[in-house]
Amino acid sequence: MPKILNIVGARPNFMKMAPLIAAIQRRSPHVTQVLVHTGQHYDETMSEAFFQDLNLPRPDYNLGVGSGSHAEQTASVMLAFEPILLAQRPDWVVVVGDVNSTLAATLVAVKLGVSVAHVEAGLRSFDRTMPEEINRVLTDQIADLLLTPSPDADANLLHEGIRPDRIVCVGNVMIDTLYHRLEQAEQSRVLNTLDLTPDEFAVLTLHRPANVDDAETLRGIFSALAEIAREIPIIFPAHPRTRTRLQEFGLELPQGMRMIEPLGYLDFLRLWSQARLVLTDSGGLQEETTALGIPCLTLRENTERPITVTQGTNKVVGRNPVRIINAALEILRDARFRQTRVPDLWDGQAAERIIEALLERTRP
Numbered sequence: 001m002p003k004i005l006n007i008v009g010a011r012p013n014f015m016k017m018a019p020l021i022a023a024i025q026r027r028s029p030h031v032t033q034v035l036v037h038t039g040q041h042y043d044e045t046m047s048e049a050f051f052q053d054l055n056l057p058r059p060d061y062n063l064g065v066g067s068g069s070h071a072e073q074t075a076s077v078m079l080a081f082e083p084i085l086l087a088q089r090p091d092w093v094v095v096v097g098d099v100n101s102t103l104a105a106t107l108v109a110v111k112l113g114v115s116v117a118h119v120e121a122g123l124r125s126f127d128r129t130m131p132e133e134i135n136r137v138l139t140d141q142i143a144d145l146l147l148t149p150s151p152d153a154d155a156n157l158l159h160e161g162i163r164p165d166r167i168v169c170v171g172n173v174m175i176d177t178l179y180h181r182l183e184q185a186e187q188s189r190v191l192n193t194l195d196l197t198p199d200e201f202a203v204l205t206l207h208r209p210a211n212v213d214d215a216e217t218l219r220g221i222f223s224a225l226a227e228i229a230r231e232i233p234i235i236f237p238a239h240p241r242t243r244t245r246l247q248e249f250g251l252e253l254p255q256g257m258r259m260i261e262p263l264g265y266l267d268f269l270r271l272w273s274q275a276r277l278v279l280t281d282s283g284g285l286q287e288e289t290t291a292l293g294i295p296c297l298t299l300r301e302n303t304e305r306p307i308t309v310t311q312g313t314n315k316v317v318g319r320n321p322v323r324i325i326n327a328a329l330e331i332l333r334d335a336r337f338r339q340t341r342v343p344d345l346w347d348g349q350a351a352e353r354i355i356e357a358l359l360e361r362t363r364p
């Protein structure tokens with residue numbers, strides 16, 4: 001009987017794994033699964049809240065690695081995961097995304113001769129100062145099966161010399177979760193709690209080291225946000241890393257900006273899906289806003305998700321305050337955003353295609 005071991009570690013992993021776990025459950029008892037949480041994220045708001053909102057099963061193992069330098073975090077996952085993998089010997093290890101846990105688990109499995117499938121393979125920002133880019137490139141080089149969200153990802157992999165038979169375009173599994181949870185998110189009371197009217201506020205997320213770890217860069221971004229907040233209130237669920245930096249740098253919140261605790265999946269979905277505008281440096285939110293047609297400004301110099309720009313609602317505006325302000329004002333003054341399209345295979349069925357691809361390639 002095929003056995004699949006799924007790895008999660010950090011917040012953006014949970015919504016990508018949830019539909020796959022459900023797809024495997026639908027095939028029970030013909031397929032079995034094991035869930036390993038590395039514990040890279042551990043705060044209630046960064047982890048447990050998502051297990052509840054997404055009905056994720058309790059992990060069979062929690063490695064409890066927590067925070068640390070990149071080397072510490074990666075090494076801790078490797079050391080803790082190896083004995084579990086030796087004991088479990090699954091047919092597949094499935095990793096998602098580009099966090100340190102993704103690369104660490106892949107390295108362990110590949111060296112023990114266990115097949116690895118990488119979900120969300122092939123994305124490239126071509127910016128090797130981003131830790132995630134290193135994790136993506138290395139994971140894709142050594143994983144056995146590369147499951148991509150869009151054709152641009154396939155092209156990146158082929159360009160890196162990866163054989164076509166290792167690549168399957170399955171679509172965007174995070175959008176499976178988005179579509180499956182939309183109705184439930186409508187029950188969220190978050191707009192009432194925050195006293196917000198749909199379409200009359202903006203949402204901000206900001207946590208990339210390149211944006212928040214340098215005082216001058218963060219100050220520049222906040223000067224732009226202060227201008228935007230004069231036009232429309234900005235709601236800012238703050239990542240713990242960013243909250244710490246703001247305190248360290250003694251940066252005041254601009255008038256019109258409200259910093260709140262990180263939200264769970266359903267409350268956050270309700271919040272951004274009713275926003276006039278989203279400002280973010282997250283990867284996933286660029287895709288989610290494209291799926292629902294919400295205008296998105298990406299506060300980074302590049303994106304590994306170009307399809308959200310060519311087909312979707314995303315605009316990459318970088319860190320220059322003037323560019324950020326102008327792009328935001330343009331959206332706020334324009335009643336209609338330009339025509340956009342949801343990319344092919346972002347249809348709520350990606351997890352089904354993933355499990356089929358895995359089972360087809362499982363030795364009897």
Ligand code: UD1
Nearest residue numbers: 010011012040041042043046067068099100131132240241
């Ligand atoms: C990680 C991922 C990033 C992803 C982000 C989503 C890597 C290299 N980065 O970045 O790709 O976009 O998750 O959130 O894997 N912290 C807490 N509580 C937590 C987790 C973290 O307080 O539950 C604080 C700690 O101070 C920690 C810092 O946040 O040192 C950074 O956490 P870490 O997991 O190293 O990276 P993220 O910035 O969260």
